[in-house]
Amino acid sequence: MTANLADPAVTPEELRRPDDDTPEPRAARWRWPLTPKMFIVAGVAAAIGYLALVPLGYLIWGTFFDAQGLDLGSFQRAYGDGRMGELWGNSLAFAGGAALLSITVGTTLAYLNVRTAVPFKALFFAASIVPLIVPGILYTVSWIFLASPQIGLLNAFLEPIFGAAPFNIFTIWGMIWVEGLHSSPIVFLLMVAAFRSMDPSLEESALMSGASRMQTLRKVTLPLVRPALLSSILVILITSLESFEVPALLGLQNGIYVFTSRIYFVLRSYPQDLGAAGALAVSLLAVAVIGVAVTRLLAGKGSKTYQTVTGKGFRPRPLDLGKWKPVVGVGILFYFFVTVVGPLLVLLYAALLPFYQAPSWEAFASFTFDNFAQVFEMNSAARALKNSLILGLSSAAIVMSLMAVAAWISVRSTIPGRGIVEQLSFVPLVIPGIVLGLSISFVYLRFPLPIYGTILILLIAYCTKYMPYGMRYASTSMTQISAELEESAMVSGASWWTTFRRVLLPLLSPGITAGFIYILVVSFRELSSSILLYSPGNEVLSILIWEQFENGSFNVLAAIGVLMVLALMFMVTVAYKLGAKVGLRED
């Protein structure tokens, strides 16, 4: 309702009080008799609370307490070998370096894409979905194929010019390079959103005031997108700190430990020291929590201070690059080859070879489909695929059904404490995968039911890990559904459950489907939690790849990788067709 302007009786004070047209508790208040509604709502809230809190509780308990009471020995064992400084140093260097690289590359690309008439715009989209279709473990292996000192193709090509093995991927620099490149599309997408939502007239007025392009960029554009930039930096810092694949595959070989790989190392050594691993996990968790808290704080501040960056859609006239166009074009092509074409091509190349070698006529002549044949004959491959599918489909189904109700609780209901449900569902966001795996094993090692060592424990881990994504999809669609659609069903005589089933669920279904497929896609690349929880017979695809890597059968690994990328490409296409927000969208 619009305020009646002819009416002088509406004072500002009155406008501030709860307007009768938009009363605070928008949905109806129902009483709480023993209805299906009560059971469903209470059940969902309990399930979310259980998934989010119990593992953390056990982790902290198991780390700080033993049978005798409070015990800090685990910290002593974890940090006592005098390598604590090195561990922190490596972790920060790795995360910081990866963030620096991905922020520089991602922001530049985003600016070029949104604000300039840059060539090859189609390539941006392809590059932006790489993290979705190429799991981290495959990406890292690709870079081993390219830049390992022993077998790296780049080293073989460049040896005549620079001497033996100019690149060594098994160093902290190699780790930064791979992690940074793999994260750059995330920064790209975040910054594209920021640049798109900025009113171009702010820049144009700087140009009109006589500022050069560079001055405008430095003094107007970058300060305006600073909140987005800061939050991107923190997001990448945290994801890099939590990253497991790159440090495990590239760092362990030369003893370059970061927190995640150190936790894995401690757990794989004999005798296994759960307490020490827990101590490391608690430290990593603390860092992640602080990081997320700071991000939130900055985001909150940003939204207040930078009111000029509105949600309105602008279609700025793209800036002509002039004589720089060929240079930028070459740069884009180079980036595309380095991040997309190179890694994918080398994976395909390795998959077709009987044994890995530098390209030559003999190598091409020896191309064979034996590796693929071997994959199809492997019992473990079929089993892993089956397990991955079961886990992906069931965790997506469970998460989305829980979150559909949870979204209703947090968006629509007037139940006291509804905000807690939403916050709980976002808790797993700050738990690094390997810490989650460790926490869940802490729980089910002590659990009376035989869940440890079954596929169920993986399912629990997946459901926990993907709750935040499910919640985001479900609550976004829930807020888009007008409350009146639900209220009119109530007034028509429908019960809560009928309203939910016949009005809300059909209207939510696009968002639920998109969330379902997104969870399915990301569940296929899950490694860091699974690696601590799987047992023989319960391997998933990413574990299979990990095992092939440890066995040194790189060519079979590459064949599995190629198949996996194809499957993920297919799923992402379906998701895209269904309207999921993946990659860059040309609207």
Place this chain on the structure above:
Amino acid sequence: MLRIDNLVKSFGGEKSRGKKNAASNAAVFAVNNVTFEVKEGELFTLLGPSGCGKTTTLRSIAGLEKPDSGTIAVGDRVMFSSSGNGRTVNMPANKRGLGMVFQSYAIWPHMTVFDNVAFPLQVRQRSERPSKKVIAEKVERVLATMQLSEQSGRQATKLSGGQQQRLALARALVIEPPLLLLDEPLSNLDAKLRESLRYELKRLQRELGITSVYVTHDQVEALALSTQIAVMERGGVVQLGKPRDIYEQPANKFVAEFIGTSNFIPGTVASQRAGRHCVETSNGILYLESASQLPVGSEVVVSIRPEAVELSTTSRGEQAANEWQGKVVTRAFLGDAVDHVVAVGEHEVRARVNPSVSIESGTPVYLQLDPSKISLVPVN
């Protein structure tokens, strides 16, 4: 038909309970002690600016909002009853069996026109649910009344604004509710369509004879549609009556200002006999009729509607009653009328006159005031 007694609804009160300074952040009363009755077949309008509590009242009747205390009864069915600390009756919205048309129409976009209308019948308890055949018949009948039969199989979102409104009405009426609730049903239509639908709505309501409660902030709509109007301000009903009474005899300055525009001139009652008042104002004596019969000496405000003022460049004579002298300040051509602002003494008076009269600014004029169209507003 509908009885509301001492309805109270506050927001934010519950949260502050238990805090030390509960008194300082006390509840804000959205509805404060509202009482009214709607008779069979009436179209009863709750009219007021945003924040006055009209929508909260309507939502309380629907069962979408739980009042703090009061009684709501439809016919002999008590929908809500609470005396504050006694036992509370609160029938859930889905058991009240009322019809409601929402501001946005709330038409379910994933259903066809037919399915939208059939929904209230389909969700009834199994024992009361009509057979599929009966449902189809009832839906077809109500769609025919709303002239939507041809659209029956179409996706509901494909309808035009006017058709959507009729669909929302059809859905609300299909269960033949004892009471129809309408929450600003015309507010998101464009001006032209709003006007034609206003008459459409009035015709349907009168033809079907369905008792209705209508919420709006648009005074023209309220005057045109209603049999009774309750003007609300800050959670309370300030005047209740027929449209004409409310327009011509506003109970206070707020009502006079909110319903249409008015000129307010303060004065004192000089004499009064059987409702014929003589009021002394700084611009001169005014004779007028008012049912309020105020004693001599009471402070009053005289409300003069702009259309009650006639303008003339010639005087009716030295001793003419209700004639003031002034000077035109500015004028505006409105198409069907000409608005003049005339300076009279220390006041500025708006006069809306026939378009054939248009007087240049700066011209001295005589204002002739029709005594039957002037009302007295008591000073609180």
